[in-house]
Amino acid sequence: MxxxxxxxxxxxxxxxxxxxxxxxxxxxxxxxxxxxxxxxxxxxxxxxxxxxxxxxxxxxxxxxxxxxxxxxxxxxxxxxxxxxxxxxxxxxxxxxxxxxxxxxHDLEIAHCNLFQGGAGILLIAGTGSAAFAIDARGNAHRVSGRDYRFEDPGSGYAIGKRALDDGLFPDSDIDGRSSVAALAPKVIERASQGDLKALNVVRIESEHLIRMMVPLLREIDFKTRPLPLGLAGGLVEADSIYRSNVLYELKTLLGIGEARFPKxxxxxxxxxxxxxxxxxxxxxxxxxxxxxx
Known part of the structure; x- marks a missing residue:
């Protein structure tokens, strides 16, 4: 045909x-x-x-x-x-x-995939990190992980870089941003096995990821006009100790107890x-x- x-x-x-x-x-x-x-x-x-x-x-x-x-x-x-x-x-x-x-940008399509054009907040943690929201009036709001002193907080890159800085891996084979981010799954695996240095990296970066989103929540007046929240990106879509830490920080720091995930x-x-x-x-x-x- x-x-x-x-x-x-x-x-x-x-x-x-x-x-x-x-x-x-x-x-x-x-x-x-x-x-x-x-x-x-x-x-x-x-x-x-x-x-x-x-x-x-x-x-x-x-x-x-x-x-x-x-x-x-x-x-x-x-x-x-x-x-x-x-x-x-x-x-x-x-x-x-x-x-x-x-x-x-990739945030708009990920948001549409999860909320199908409706209102909601999307937090992304993959190679990089960012947050994107569409409010009840249809206005878009965005915060980029590259706007922060700790570049792309909570991302694969941030996890890999912190792991290198803490001596979890030798940096002799690292060539560029993608290779740094590729260390993140190894860090998360080591954290799940009880490695104290890896656990510390996971704890710090999950907190940084949630704190990155705070200015956006203020901008949309989340406390008085709450919206559904979703998580996307390879680091948080997989069921892991890192995702558990992110969900814990969402609850502890922001009082958000539920999150959607893309299907x-x-x-x-x-x-x-x-x-x-x-x-x-x-x-x-x-x-x-x-x-x-």
Whole structure:
């Protein structure tokens, strides 16, 4: 069967880039995975290359017109960053000039994936860390982990860096931000085995992660206008001693006793936004699109 067009969602982060493509009926065409696409960790051309590869895989190398595409890319927050990345993408894939394209940060797509366009607060802990909220009036609020003296508090990078500083691992094989963040699962595993240094790293970074969110909670007046809260990102989606510490700090520091977790990948949120870009309020074909996470 000849496909008339594709709708694509892309989730680009500091460790990998994931894409999902569906057809006009919501049937899954395919998905793709490539390397990191946060331009702050490399450059815009490298980010565009990773995104382009993930798109090609999601389309199963088929020459299908892309009707709409939403890209949620970590590190892309300003208009100048969006312009530079868009230019690099159009250079690699000129046919995107004929597509409806929404380029945003990864927080928006992760929020949409969890709250489906509704109000809520999202706290992300992956390679980096950040918080993003949409209030009851539809206004967006954001705080970035890179705005802090301890860069990306509570993230994989912060855990890995603190572990290196505390001598848990030799730093001779470390080459760049991603390799530092890759130490985090090892730190968490050692903490679960009772390693005192690793436990201290987990304790400190889980507290720093929650404290990072405090200015955003003040901004939305959380005490008088509470909103549901969700956690996303590889470090907190996995059931681990680190997630347990984060949930404990949420309760202890902020009095928040419940948190939501995503049931589908963030690329699914990007796909939902791409569908809305093309089809407006027409219902998103959730069961079909979610058939292959």
């Amino acid at each position: 000849t496909l008339s067009h594709a709708i694509i969602g892309v989730d680009g982060g500091g460790s990998s880039t994931k894409a999902m493509a569906i057809d006009s009926a919501g049937q899954l065409i395919g998905d793709g995975v490539s390397g990191p696409s946060n331009p702050n960790n490399s450059d815009f051309e490298s980010a565009a290359q990773a995104i382009d590869l993930a798109i090609s895989q999601a389309l199963a190398e088929k020459d299908v017109p892309i009707a709409s595409i939403c890209l949620g890319i970590a590190g892309v927050a300003s208009e100048s960053q969006r312009s530079e990345l868009s230019a690099a993408l159009y250079h690699r894939r000129p046919k995107l000039l004929d597509s409806k394209l929404h380029l945003t 589908t990948p963030s690329s699914h949120g990007a796909l939902r936004l791409a569908w809305r870009l093309l089809n407006g309020d027409e219902p998103f074909p959730e069961p079909v699109a979610a058939a292959k996470p």
